[in-house]
Amino acid sequence: NVAHGLAWSFYIGYLRLVLPRLDDSITAFCATKTSSLGRGSRKLIILIPLNANISHKLNEEDDRILFCDNLPNNEIDRAGVRGRVYKHSVYSVFDEHKKAHECVLEYATPLLTLHSMSQESSAGFGEPERRQQVLLFFRTLQDILENSLECRNHYKLILLNVEHEEDPHFLSKAILRNLQQQE
Amino acid sequence: NVAHGLAWSFYIGYLRLVLPRLDDSITAFCATKTSSLGRGSRKLIILIPLNANISHKLNEEDDRILFCDNLPNNEIDRAGVRGRVYKHSVYSVFDEHKKAHECVLEYATPLLTLHSMSQESSAGFGEPERRQQVLLFFRTLQDILENSLECRNHYKLILLNVEHEEDPHFLSKAILRNLQQQE
Ligand SMILES: Nc1nc(=O)c2ncn([C@@H]3O[C@@H]4COP(=O)(O)O[C@H]5[C@@H](O)[C@H](n6cnc7c(N)ncnc76)O[C@@H]5COP(=O)(O)O[C@@H]3[C@@H]4O)c2[nH]1
DSSP, rough: HHHHHHHHHIIIIIIHHHHHHHHHHHHHHHHSOSSSGGOOOOOOEEEEEEEOOSSSOGGGTTEEEEEEEEEEEEEEEEETTTEEEEEEEEEEETTTOOOOEEEEEEEOOOHHHHHTTTTTTGSSSHHHHHHHHHHHHHHHHHHHHHHHTTTTTTTEEEEEOOOOOOTHHHHHHHHHHHHHHTT | OHHHHHHHHIIEEEEEEEEHHHHHHHHHHHHHHHOSSGSSSSSSSEEEEEEOOOSSSSTOOOOTTEEEEEOOEEEEEEEEEEEEEEEOOOEEEEOOOOOOEEEEEEEEEEHHHHHHHOGGGGGGGHHHHHHHHHHHHHHHHHHHHTTTTTTTTTTEEEEEETTTTOOTHHHHHHHHHHHHHHH
């Protein structure tokens, strides 16, 4: 059950380190930039597409998503790497009325591993199992985070059903719908 | 089988990205520093302690290991994070004759996940299984890397049996023994 281990790894090796520092990073960012981020969502928005198809540049997925800037770097000594850098990217997401909503946005990186493993025959599972593994990843991560005091209120998981998606603005709409839900 | 997925994640999300660039990073590093690294081992040395007990600062493990500097940063767009930073640390490892050997050194970070999971009851495995999982991680990683053309010759895995270790210079000696083996 690869997805179970990847969800734990994502929490232990990343979210547990960065989510408690996120609020301070956003405050520091807003102090030096004209940004609406501070008044908007101060959570890390984590995108989880069911097909595990992850792009490296969000603005290429949907032209209503524009890259703004990066939050300040966090440097942490990890396993012998001195000052390993942890950072997040801030995006402007436009609605149908051309109003911009700034937010901290990224895909759940471990899905790249699920996707690549499903294409390597020696890795042990194929495309049919991949969707199941993504769901298991999502549910395991949800459970872990709900029970984590240090992470609570600092994240939002968005499960994306991207099958047969004709709408070129599917992603920005899904993000905005989720952003509004939490207000 | 958590270790299987973590070995694949380590390869897909890290080694496959950084090992092909390592030689160039070392060349750039030696161009600007007086370093013996270029003449020595140009491989990433990855430490895998059987007890998954990983320190974040190698110089605190053994006083014959000193931090030198970091290789230049590699910035890669990954899953929505713009310019995510990948870097490695260079250490001087001294032998009994006080001669320094420079090398690029780090622990296998996924072992931190194995260690933490074995301490969280909800994660599904405990301390007795942990050693088995480390061995599975090592063997899986070894298989994947041996079959990877892009990674070949750019790494060295060192499995460390740290049980009942009285020698304060166990780690530096293990590293030097392995460095000499490959020459
Ligand atoms: N978005 C994002 N930004 C980050 O900075 C980051 N750092 C880790 N992660 C994800 O969290 C989880 C735990 O990370 P860990 O360090 O234990 O394993 C990592 C680690 O062993 C190694 N690795 C990745 N990036 C680096 C790096 N920069 N330096 C050293 N090792 C690295 O390869 C594994 C897989 O990495 P990713 O597949 O990118 O996803 C990781 C993983 O799912 C990140 N995710």
